Amino acid sequence: MAKPADINPSSPAMEVRTPPKQESPNKLAGPATWVDERIGLAKLLGNIRKVFPDHWSFLLGEIALYSFVILLLTGVFLTIWFKPSMTEVEYTGTYELMRGIPMSEAFASTLNLSFDIRGGLLVRQIHHWAAMLFVAAMTAHMLRVFFTGAFRKPRELNWIIGVGLFSMALVEGFAGYSLPDDLLSGTGLRFVDGLVRSIPLIGTWVEFFAFGGEFPGSLIIPRLYMVHILLIPGLLLGLISAHMALLIYHKHTQWPGPGRTQRNIQGYPFFPIYVAKAGGFFFIVFAVAILMGAFMQINPVWIFGPYNPAQVTAGSQPDWYMGFVEGAIRITPNWEWHLWGTTWSWNIFLPGVGLMGLLFTALAVYPFIEAWITGDTSEHHLLDRPRNAPVRTGLGVAGMAAYGMFWLAGGNDILATQFHVSLNAVTYFMRVAVFVVPVLAFIVTKRICLSLQRSDVERVLHGSETGVIVRSPDGGYSEAHRPISPGEAYSLTRHPQPEALVPNGKQVGRLRGRLSRWYAQGQVPKPTAAQIAAAADHAAVGTEHDAAALDSGDSGETH
Amino acid sequence: MRFLASAGRQSLRRHKAARPVLLALSLFLVGAVYAAVAPATTSSAEGAPNEQLIAQGKDLFAVNCASCHGLNAEGLAQQGAPALTNVGGAAVDFQVRTGRMPMGNPYTQAQGQGQGKQNTFSDDEINALAAYVASLGTGPDVPTEDQYSPDGLSAEDVARGGDLFRTNCSACHNFKGAGGALPNGYVAPSIENTDPAQIWEALRTGPGQMPVFASGAIPDEDVKKMIAYVEQVNATPSAGLTLGGLGPVSEGFWAWVAGIGSLVLAAIWIATRGARA
Numbered sequence: 001m002a003k004p005a006d007i008n009p010s011s012p013a014m015e016v017r018t019p020p021k022q023e024s025p026n027k028l029a030g031p032a033t034w035v036d037e038r039i040g041l042a043k044l045l046g047n048i049r050k051v052f053p054d055h056w057s058f059l060l061g062e063i064a065l066y067s068f069v070i071l072l073l074t075g076v077f078l079t080i081w082f083k084p085s086m087t088e089v090e091y092t093g094t095y096e097l098m099r100g101i102p103m104s105e106a107f108a109s110t111l112n113l114s115f116d117i118r119g120g121l122l123v124r125q126i127h128h129w130a131a132m133l134f135v136a137a138m139t140a141h142m143l144r145v146f147f148t149g150a151f152r153k154p155r156e157l158n159w160i161i162g163v164g165l166f167s168m169a170l171v172e173g174f175a176g177y178s179l180p181d182d183l184l185s186g187t188g189l190r191f192v193d194g195l196v197r198s199i200p201l202i203g204t205w206v207e208f209f210a211f212g213g214e215f216p217g218s219l220i221i222p223r224l225y226m227v228h229i230l231l232i233p234g235l236l237l238g239l240i241s242a243h244m245a246l247l248i249y250h251k252h253t254q255w256p257g258p259g260r261t262q263r264n265i266q267g268y269p270f271f272p273i274y275v276a277k278a279g280g281f282f283f284i285v286f287a288v289a290i291l292m293g294a295f296m297q298i299n300p301v302w303i304f305g306p307y308n309p310a311q312v313t314a315g316s317q318p319d320w321y322m323g324f325v326e327g328a329i330r331i332t333p334n335w336e337w338h339l340w341g342t343t344w345s346w347n348i349f350l351p352g353v354g355l356m357g358l359l360f361t362a363l364a365v366y367p368f369i370e371a372w373i374t375g376d377t378s379e380h381h382l383l384d385r386p387r388n389a390p391v392r393t394g395l396g397v398a399g400m401a402a403y404g405m406f407w408l409a410g411g412n413d414i415l416a417t418q419f420h421v422s423l424n425a426v427t428y429f430m431r432v433a434v435f436v437v438p439v440l441a442f443i444v445t446k447r448i449c450l451s452l453q454r455s456d457v458e459r460v461l462h463g464s465e466t467g468v469i470v471r472s473p474d475g476g477y478s479e480a481h482r483p484i485s486p487g488e489a490y491s492l493t494r495h496p497q498p499e500a501l502v503p504n505g506k507q508v509g510r511l512r513g514r515l516s517r518w519y520a521q522g523q524v525p526k527p528t529a530a531q532i533a534a535a536a537d538h539a540a541v542g543t544e545h546d547a548a549a550l551d552s553g554d555s556g557e558t559h
Numbered sequence: 560m561r562f563l564a565s566a567g568r569q570s571l572r573r574h575k576a577a578r579p580v581l582l583a584l585s586l587f588l589v590g591a592v593y594a595a596v597a598p599a600t601t602s603s604a605e606g607a608p609n610e611q612l613i614a615q616g617k618d619l620f621a622v623n624c625a626s627c628h629g630l631n632a633e634g635l636a637q638q639g640a641p642a643l644t645n646v647g648g649a650a651v652d653f654q655v656r657t658g659r660m661p662m663g664n665p666y667t668q669a670q671g672q673g674q675g676k677q678n679t680f681s682d683d684e685i686n687a688l689a690a691y692v693a694s695l696g697t698g699p700d701v702p703t704e705d706q707y708s709p710d711g712l713s714a715e716d717v718a719r720g721g722d723l724f725r726t727n728c729s730a731c732h733n734f735k736g737a738g739g740a741l742p743n744g745y746v747a748p749s750i751e752n753t754d755p756a757q758i759w760e761a762l763r764t765g766p767g768q769m770p771v772f773a774s775g776a777i778p779d780e781d782v783k784k785m786i787a788y789v790e791q792v793n794a795t796p797s798a799g800l801t802l803g804g805l806g807p808v809s810e811g812f813w814a815w816v817a818g819i820g821s822l823v824l825a826a827i828w829i830a831t832r833g834a835r836a
């Protein structure tokens with residue numbers, strides 16, 4: 001037997017030593033310190049004092065974010081009860097008007113959720129209203145970014161991520177809308193089946209692939225369920241994270257103003273002030289969604305009945321965000337080719353697949369097209385006031401007008417019955433309106449922008465109107481003007497004005513030159529420093545010549 | 560009564576005694592007509608057409624309907640009014656009770672479709688008109704209550720009625736009978752407040768653009784179930800404000816107006832609130 005070796009009890013290896021007490025480097029105390037020492041919370045929150053500027057329009061994106069959170073919370077509740085199955089069952093629940101009717105398990109479980117699960121109907125309605133708010137807030141947010149030019153360098157990638165989020169939200173909403181397998185959503189699914197089949201050459205194969213055979217088959221609801229609760233929410237989460245990360249990396253844009261430059265940012269620190277504001281806003285959004293869910297009925301599937309391919313109902317409409325596609329298809333004339341025993345349904349492919357493709361492509365490439373036209377390669381952290389980019393603003397409003405016309409056309413039957421006009425008349429009108437109204441909208445919007453620019457110039461040179469009418473000794477009347485503050489004058493004049501590129505045969509070709517001229521045309525020149533100084537002198541002399549000065553202010557305008 | 564009132568209007572109106580005399584006369588006539596009609600219903604139920612009733616109907620028809628449909632209900636092409644020789648009493652009962660006939664102006668037919676007009680005929684007059692038209696040829700008769708009354712149906716029956724309604728009617732009238740648009744300015748009207756007898760008659764006579772659903776295709780038993788369904792689905796409480804009940808179009812509208820609208824107001828409030836730091 002081996003004897004154990006002698007141990008030297010005084011060896012330093014044997015000494016029991018406590019590690020030096022670590023002073024936590026920051027002021028976070030208690031549990032925060034505990035977490036920090038394990039996952040580096042403080043470093044994670046290094047950005048905690050990041051500053052966010054304040055403006056209501058910067059909160060539109062937050063509405064979308066919070067609605068998404070509400071969707072996740074309410075969606076989880078729904079998954080507990082919803083059965084994504086197209087197996088036919090006979091309804092035996094409490095809703096008498098469906099008793100004994102054969103329906104899919106999906107529809108039966110939606111009825112169950114609505115009538116037999118405590119709080120189920122409320123959660124369903126909150127979920128659906130939140131979905132409507134989600135897409136609507138996203139749309140509003142996107143329009144804000146567009147009209148203020150926040151998509152310009154360096155934020156083009158975040159804009160593209162946003163377009164991805166927007167398109168995915170539509171798919172997510174559509175998938176969710178289809179899940180209950182009711183008569184309306186089944187008709188919507190039938191509609192999409194038609195879209196898919198209209199794709200030239202491969203349409204039928206795609207249909208068979210997606211539906212596992214001919215419409216409706218028995219696979220589409222389980223598949224849409226997977227798409228709706230796993231695939232798209234996962235992608236949305238990933239894209240939202242990227243969207244937020246880029247936001248923090250780029251920092252938020254801000255409106256021009258005194259002390260605000262391309263290189264600083266004014267506002268409140270993220271912690272604690274912005275957190276308080278944003279947290280409060282979350283609860284407001286949640287409250288609005290709950291109030292809507294509690295007091296406003298949405299998607300009463302029990303009235304629509306279960307989907308049955310042999311049935312269809314008047315007033316079949318998709319949720320609002322798919323309405324523009326529906327409208328485009330409703331008003332497109334019946335263009336079809338019949339070649340060698342095959343059918344080419346341009347009447348569905350062009351307005352359906354084509355229009356959606358056009359919308360998302362146009363949105364995605366716009367930042368690059370605008371930069372190409374203006375030749376602007378600099379970074380922008382200060383926002384444009386919409387009036388100072390008249391062509392962009394005009395294009396945006398024209399796009400909204402076109403979208404709006406298509407959307408209205410999607411409700412042509414409702415318009416016909418509500419306003420007592422003929423369905424055909426609405427349809428013919430819309431066929432023209434989708435082309436004419438956007439052009440008018442562009443022209444009118446650009447005019448309005450230029451007038452607003454003119455009134456800005458007047459305000460800088462002559463000050464704000466006081467409402468005090470002064471009578472001069474020789475009997476003339478004029479309104480007294482009060483000079484505006486230097487800060488306001490700065491805000492009104494700091495914006496760069498686009499200049500037309502001159503075609504040089506190399507990078508700037510004829511087309512680019514012409515577009516660039518079109519883009520820059522008609523801007524009202526900003527007052528120069530000399531003009532402002534002269535106007536100030538003038539104001540010091542007296543106010544009685546204001547009326548005359550007002551007229552001369554107009555001579556600066558170009559046409 | 561109608562022709563009497565109009566005759567009085569022309570010749571006697573200005574006479575001082577016109578009013579009291581007319582009143583007395585109409586009271587007398589009401590009594591007389593009642594006496595004539597009251598036994599008529601019982602005898603027609605026995606299957607024997609009542610000559611008096613038919614004669615009265617013929618008179619009413621001559622005054623109110625013949626200008627368009629012809630004196631013998633043979634139809635007048637220049638008025639676009641069809642022959643009524645084989646439409647049956649049910650068609651007359653339906654058209655007059657729902658205010659469609661007598662039509663005001665045939666040229667606004669597509670737009671008007673008799674909507675917004677009130678029936679101004681009494682039950683007796685309608686019975687007389689129906690009896691007269693029924694006597695001209697074939698066609699469905701005015702239904703008796705046991706043909707359309709939805710009383711005594713089980714929950715399953717009513718649910719089955721819903722299924723039938725969605726299969727046969729909702730394409731034009733919408734899933735709960737709220738109505739919908741048809742091409743060329745026609746509409747399928749709301750049937751939410753239509754009386755059961757008139758629903759039965761609409762099916763059997765196919766007014767305007769609506770197809771005829773004969774009893775071979777949909778027996779009376781099924782019609783009762785559909786009638787019961789439409790009645791009950793419109794009586795069920797809703798899950799909150801129905802927002803016009805126009806489906807997704809109005810839901811989208813309210814999501815923007817109420818939802819985004821109130822949240823933007825909240826955002827403005829939050830953004831203008833500074834921090835007291």
Ligand code: HEM
Pocket residue numbers: 068071072074075076078079082110113124125127128131132134135169170172173175176177178179180228229233298299
């Ligand atoms: C990401 C988490 C989500 C989960 C787990 C989820 C889950 C569900 C489930 C289980 C249903 C079917 C139950 C029912 O219809 O009552 C449903 C329906 C629906 N979902 Fe979602 N959802 C989520 C996100 C979204 C999003 C982001 C949108 C919209 C953009 C959306 C829109 C809808 C719609 C419109 C319905 C139909 C609801 C109705 O029946 O009225 N969902 N969701």
